[in-house]
Amino acid sequence: MKEIDDNLLTEFLEGKLDEPANREIENWYDTSEENRRRLEALYFVLFAGDRLRAAASVNTDQSFRSLQRRIELRRTKTRPQWRQIAARYAAILVAGVIVAGMYLYQNRPDDRICTVSAERSDCSVTLPDGSVIRLTRSSQLNYPASFDDGNRTVHLTGEAFFEVSKRNGAPFTVTTVHDAEVVVRGTKFNLKAYDDSSDVETVLVEGAVDFRAADHVVALHPGQKVSYNPTDNDLTLQTVNVEAELAARLRTFRHVDLAQIAGVIEDFYGIGVAFRSEALKNIQFTGTLDFNMPIDHILEVLTLSTNTRFNRNGEKITIHK
Incomplete structure (x- = not known):
């Protein structure tokens, strides 16, 4: 019988041996507890190490699906007793890969930008920080998929009502066309900022916001409305009936x-x-x-x-x- 070393066992686990060689390894596996532990340990180290290295550079979901296919394929190529052992270690392996994959995924920067469009009807979206935005039809909101780095900046085209969750030391900023923006710290307000030449308007319901545009900076109080015309660089601040303002479009x-x-x-x-x-x-x-x-x-x-x-x-x- 050919000497069984780690190289041969690795080829067996990777499915590279012919049927006579596979039977020799299986017989060897059955002869002692030491042999079983040796093959099982190599199985875990080989494939767990392979998956963890890959997890840092490829899509974790795709890696997990690939791993499942490899385990299933290996099960079909071996005899019943080995399938039971492989299943037991596969469960440990999968758990380890999931935990490691989640750690790598959650700790890598996520710079994806999400887009929500309300084309023909109003809609609502809940942001990663729990803030709720209700978009008016013909409006669009862009926001980062994660606020973990403290960057709570979104971009609005159109009209939306904001209920912003409070986070100490993490202001919430809404940027718009015409370089106008609203900076808030936990509040409710309505903002209109279409990409045509209509006025940019903010009505504050509760809390406090700063409205910034060009060389203007205005602090709003509840019940106030600011209107900014980008063409004339003209800004007005007035007290309004909040319910009437929100009801009208x-x-x-x-x-x-x-x-x-x-x-x-x-x-x-x-x-x-x-x-x-x-x-x-x-x-x-x-x-x-x-x-x-x-x-x-x-x-x-x-x-x-x-x-x-x-x-x-x-x-x-x-x-x-």
Whole structure:
């Protein structure tokens, strides 16, 4: 019989031997308790070491699935008694790999960015720190998959209501278009920050926030609303009826082309807007539109303010003089 050393045992465990050699190893395994312990220990050390080294450089889920396939394949190639031993050590091995994989996974930096979009209806999302954000339709939120490094910064395009969980020494920051941002420390507030030329607005319900834009820094108190126009770099602060502000879907525009507002209407109501002439697209509108109202009301306000008219044919709107 060929001398059985660790190299031969390793080839057996890796399934590289032919059937006669496999039977010799199995017979050798049955002859003594010392032989059984030797093969079992090599099995654990060989494959546990292999999996732990791989876990640091590959996807841990994929590694675990690969390990399971290898164990199952090895079971089918050996006789019943060996399958029982392999199963016992496989359980130890799998537990070790899972613990090590979780440690490596949880302690590596996670720089993934998650995106939630509310395209046709409102939706809610709970962030890793427990903060809850309710997105208004046609809005989008980007946030890191993990806040473990203390970085609680998210980016909003559109409108959302924030209920921010408190964390000592870890402020929560919402960045927006036009370089406007809101810094909070555990509070409830509503923020509008669309990527068109409408005003960026924040209404504070409770707690405290700092609103920052360009050279402006304003500390808000509950019941206050700040409006910032990026085109004019103009900022206003006022006391408002919070319930009324949250119930309405008001959008304030200042000197915005009709073509751009038409795009907002199309996105929100899902209805096409066309112009009889190119010149009409450049007419500017200044005013506030309530997107809780029917589209005909929006168009009435828009056309009366710009001395234009509109025709509606089903799902198609045409603006003309």
